[in-house]
Amino acid sequence: MTGLSTLPVSESSSDASLARRGCPVSTLKDRLREVGLRPTRQRISLGWLLFGKGDRHITAESLFEEAMRARVPVSLATVYNTLHQFTEAGLLRQLAVDGSKSYFDTNTSDHHHFFVEGDEELMDVPAAIAVGDLPAAPEGMEIARVDVIVRLRRKQG
Amino acid sequence: MTGLSTLPVSESSSDASLARRGCPVSTLKDRLREVGLRPTRQRISLGWLLFGKGDRHITAESLFEEAMRARVPVSLATVYNTLHQFTEAGLLRQLAVDGSKSYFDTNTSDHHHFFVEGDEELMDVPAAIAVGDLPAAPEGMEIARVDVIVRLRRKQG
DNA sequence: TTACGTGCAAATAATTTGCAGTCCC
DNA sequence: GGGACTGCAAATTATTTGCACGTAA
Numbered sequence: 001m002t003g004l005s006t007l008p009v010s011e012s013s014s015d016a017s018l019a020r021r022g023c024p025v026s027t028l029k030d031r032l033r034e035v036g037l038r039p040t041r042q043r044i045s046l047g048w049l050l051f052g053k054g055d056r057h058i059t060a061e062s063l064f065e066e067a068m069r070a071r072v073p074v075s076l077a078t079v080y081n082t083l084h085q086f087t088e089a090g091l092l093r094q095l096a097v098d099g100s101k102s103y104f105d106t107n108t109s110d111h112h113h114f115f116v117e118g119d120e121e122l123m124d125v126p127a128a129i130a131v132g133d134l135p136a137a138p139e140g141m142e143i144a145r146v147d148v149i150v151r152l153r154r155k156q157g
Numbered sequence: 158m159t160g161l162s163t164l165p166v167s168e169s170s171s172d173a174s175l176a177r178r179g180c181p182v183s184t185l186k187d188r189l190r191e192v193g194l195r196p197t198r199q200r201i202s203l204g205w206l207l208f209g210k211g212d213r214h215i216t217a218e219s220l221f222e223e224a225m226r227a228r229v230p231v232s233l234a235t236v237y238n239t240l241h242q243f244t245e246a247g248l249l250r251q252l253a254v255d256g257s258k259s260y261f262d263t264n265t266s267d268h269h270h271f272f273v274e275g276d277e278e279l280m281d282v283p284a285a286i287a288v289g290d291l292p293a294a295p296e297g298m299e300i301a302r303v304d305v306i307v308r309l310r311r312k313q314g
Numbered sequence: 315t316t317a318c319g320t321g322c323a324a325a326t327a328a329t330t331t332g333c334a335g336t337c338c339c
Numbered sequence: 340g341g342g343a344c345t346g347c348a349a350a351t352t353a354t355t356t357g358c359a360c361g362t363a364a
Contacts, residue, residue: 038363040319060354075321080354099251099259100329101353114294117301126292134307135283137271141309144274148305150291152298195338197344217329232346237329257354258328 035089045072046082050092055107057095057122063104097122097149112148125150192246202229203239207249212264214252214279220261254279254306269305282307 028047029039037043049066050056058066064079074082083104086092095103097115103122105113112125125148137143185204186196194200206223207213215223221236231239240261243249252260254272260279262270269282282305294300 038318078320096253096256099253102256137309140312142312144308144310146307150303151301152294153301155297155299195343235345
């Protein structure tokens with residue numbers, strides 16, 4: 001099996017469900033410590049913004065703006081660092097949807113995405129739609145992850 | 158149906174097969190005119206490099222380097238312009254595989270991709286593996302395209 | 315204390331754009 | 340000839356990095 005089955009969310013559903021319904025700061029702190037990240041003020045604030053409202057798809061820029069609005073003083077560089085640290089720790093999943101900016105998904109479980117052309121908006125594909133049979137990975141390789149992006153366009157004019 | 162079924166390759170298999178085995182410049186010129194692009198020296202040279210050697214996955218930078226090596230005088234900006242014009246004309250398919258650079262695929266037919274982490278290398282998935290049942294597109298939307306990227310990692314150390 | 319984090323500004327990387335000059339039809 | 344195309348360099352956008360200072364353990 002790949003690393004897919006060892007995602008943090010599935011490891012500890014009590015933590016995850018706590019997070020879903022309001023995630024006390026103390027739980028967030030523990031969560032950070034668990035994955036080896038020191039629970040600093042910035043990480044807790046950003047973690048709160050990220051995980052406090054259900055599944056979200058954000059970009060560095062959008063999280064930065066949200067932090068500004070919430071009067072959370074962080075620099076854009078720290079937002080980038082934090083997003084990458086969270087991703088490496090398995091708290092976030094990074095998505096490449098267009099050639100330019102990166103999106104981060106707070107739902108790290110195995111699922112696919114809709115992308116609305118023009119709106120630059122990402123949505124989870126509701127049910128866990130599986131990809132049909134995949135060919136075996138080439139010699140000496142293993143499948144790390146499968147990304148499926150369904151590009152949507154608004155019907156007619 | 159979406160635009161997928163009207164890709165140029167499937168429209169005119171004689172053109173496509175000509176392209177596969179050496180694509181005379183005159184054919185390339187006709188192909189460009191067909192899609193509404195004036196066959197300029199640069200477009201023909203880049204088209205030659207792109208379509209003269211079977212299916213390929215290239216980036217703007219890699220095509221630019223290749224043009225330099227082939228002593229084809231084009232500017233990087235023109236490479237970018239040309240790649241986008243070819244993509245809009247349906248001669249290329251643009252792929253977002255990581256958050257940074259864009260890849261372009263000379264195979265515009267419906268197929269999926271392997272991406273080798275670390276190598277930054279793209280490969281076509283051999284058979285035309287279909288994605289399992291997809292949910293209906295949300296109200297007022299239609300599916301423009303489905304991108305599947307299978308991320309591979311080298312097994313063990 | 316003390317290594318790990320963070321802020322800031324400058325550095326990169328990828329890509330786009332404005333405009334003067336060039337080339338196909 | 341005239342509009343479409345190209346080259347170049349400067350401008351943008353997204354992201355990373357270096358380094359002095361701050362802070363959790």
